Amino acid sequence: MAHYKIAILDLNKGAFNWGITCFKNLIKEWQIINNQEIEVKVFDVRVKNEVPDTSYDAYISSGGPGSPLEENDDVWAENYFSWIHKMEQWNNLQYSPKRHVFFVCHSFQLLCRYYKFANVCKRKSRSFGIFTCHFSANHSTEEPCFKNLINPFYIVDSREFQVIDDLEDYIHYKDFEVLALEKNRPHVPLPRAYMSVRFNPFFIGTQFHPEANIESMEYYLYNEQNKSKIINDYGLEKWENMTKILHDDDKLIKTYHTILPNFFNHALLK
Numbered sequence: 001m002a003h004y005k006i007a008i009l010d011l012n013k014g015a016f017n018w019g020i021t022c023f024k025n026l027i028k029e030w031q032i033i034n035n036q037e038i039e040v041k042v043f044d045v046r047v048k049n050e051v052p053d054t055s056y057d058a059y060i061s062s063g064g065p066g067s068p069l070e071e072n073d074d075v076w077a078e079n080y081f082s083w084i085h086k087m088e089q090w091n092n093l094q095y096s097p098k099r100h101v102f103f104v105c106h107s108f109q110l111l112c113r114y115y116k117f118a119n120v121c122k123r124k125s126r127s128f129g130i131f132t133c134h135f136s137a138n139h140s141t142e143e144p145c146f147k148n149l150i151n152p153f154y155i156v157d158s159r160e161f162q163v164i165d166d167l168e169d170y171i172h173y174k175d176f177e178v179l180a181l182e183k184n185r186p187h188v189p190l191p192r193a194y195m196s197v198r199f200n201p202f203f204i205g206t207q208f209h210p211e212a213n214i215e216s217m218e219y220y221l222y223n224e225q226n227k228s229k230i231i232n233d234y235g236l237e238k239w240e241n242m243t244k245i246l247h248d249d250d251k252l253i254k255t256y257h258t259i260l261p262n263f264f265n266h267a268l269l270k
Helices: 016-033 075-092 104-112 214-221 225-236 237-243 250-256 260-267
Strands: 003-010 037-044 058-061 102-103 119-135 151-162 176-182 194-198 203-206
Touching: 003 016, 016 037, 016 214, 016 260, 058 260, 075 104, 102 104, 102 260, 104 119, 104 151, 104 203, 119 225, 119 237, 151 194, 151 250, 214 225, 214 237, 214 250, 225 237, 250 260
Parallel strands: 003 037, 003 058, 058 102, 102 203
Antiparallel strands: 119 151, 119 176, 176 194, 194 203
16 A cells, blocks of 8 residues: 655635645545545645645645735745745656646636736636536646546636636647636626646646535535525525535536546556
């Protein structure tokens, strides 16, 4: 039995977030299915200025609150961008094995800023809910993290910011591959946000939350305070639609059991 180490970078700024629990659950499920031994360590990036070293076999960098545009001078942000650079150096200097990193939501936005990729900006209104997400027109069918994923697939989206570009040739931009786009809104004359990008053979990110599962969403949706806010902000129909989608095997559950498990397969069993 192999022994692997996985680092989770927590960017939740000290607030409880189901995402970290979901990451741990996914790792535990993958460990059991593949009969592997996994050691997990969580690093508090924004409160304790913690970042992992390069000794871990795989890394997940979480979502989190706040603006990705206002963190230029924060000590934690300097440490975080320095950590990204160290991971790049490790992978570029022919060290073996390579270190794979998955960037989620806030981390995805920060990585786009790091690479000066596209336009990270504030949305006119918050995007929140369970939506369809679509492969880009020519996304690679060889993308390991999307293997066996249907098109369109369902995602949990919760963001006030976005990564967009007015360029029509979005498929290969500065050697990055745009894998997925937000739902098509023909009545909205705005660019569709990039929802997933393969930045290099070892870095991949999603604007959405691939770790979201039934338990975490039920906890959120059935909390009376959250339920009232969703109904007040978006209407009862939207709340009801989200609760119905949760238990469909080909929707959110499919995404949960596909993207990050595929990432672990690719990062650890390659």
